Amino acid sequence: MVRGKTEMKRIENATSRQVTFSKRKGGLLKKAFELSVLCDAEVALIVFSPKGKLHEFSSSSVINKTIERYITNTRNLARQGKIAEEENIQHLKDEAADLNQKIEFLQDYKRKLLGESVGSCSIDELDQIEQQLEQSLSNIRTRKNMLLREHIDQLREQEKVLRNENTELRNKANETELLVQPLAQATDVETGLFIGLPQTRTS
Known part of the structure; x- marks a missing residue:
């Protein structure tokens, strides 16, 4: 079972x-x-x-020996863990300091591109900034022209669609006019207008 x-x-x-x-x-x-x-x-x-x-x-002969070994090993592990944690903290501090330096450099470079804080720049630095601005302007113009071409192509497509719709509407209008003309001719009635005394009609 x-x-x-x-x-x-x-x-x-x-x-x-x-x-x-x-x-x-x-x-x-x-x-x-x-x-x-x-x-x-x-x-x-x-x-x-x-x-x-x-x-x-x-x-072992005495359990206390094993317990002491366990305590010693635990302390060593804790010490190693603490050292690893301290090293990790220091590594993070170094990374943060490096990132702060990069941020400061980028902010300073941005100000120079905007024409600010250029008083301390050398001729070579100013020449480099000028080349960067010209390259940026060229990229902007290229992107702008591409967007304009895309917009023009979209407008042409819309124009084509509208032309086709207009042609279809004209064709429908012509077909409707052709159907209405025979009906109008069939319903024409001749009327005579007579002013004066009624006259006796002779057969």
Whole structure:
């Protein structure tokens, strides 16, 4: 018979809880022992029962030796983590300082392009700024001409569409006029206007 899967939650019945603790504790201690023997690992296990009773296992002669080794290793890891964190913080500070320098340079260069703060510029710097402005102006004109050509092409397409619509409307108007003319001729009535006394008609 296959046992059902145990639901991972606190066992409410005190007796069942104590029985389960005893069984699982024994299995855990056995696994710790097997791990230390099969893999030549230093294993220390500490378990406190619900009533506070201590159960322990150590692959070494004294469990305190393993605990001291754990504390020393934890401190070393913490120290290494702190050093790595400090190095990371310093790296971020260096990056921030570098970015600030680049921002200042770009802002200064922008002011010079706008014609501000050029009093301290040399002839070579002014010549470089002038070339940059001419290149920028050339790029702007190229972009402007391209947009104008695109707009003109769009207007031509719209004109073509409107011409076609106008032609279709004229054709429909002509067809309508051709249909209306025969009806108008069929409904023409001759009327005579006579002023004066009525005369007797003779057959």
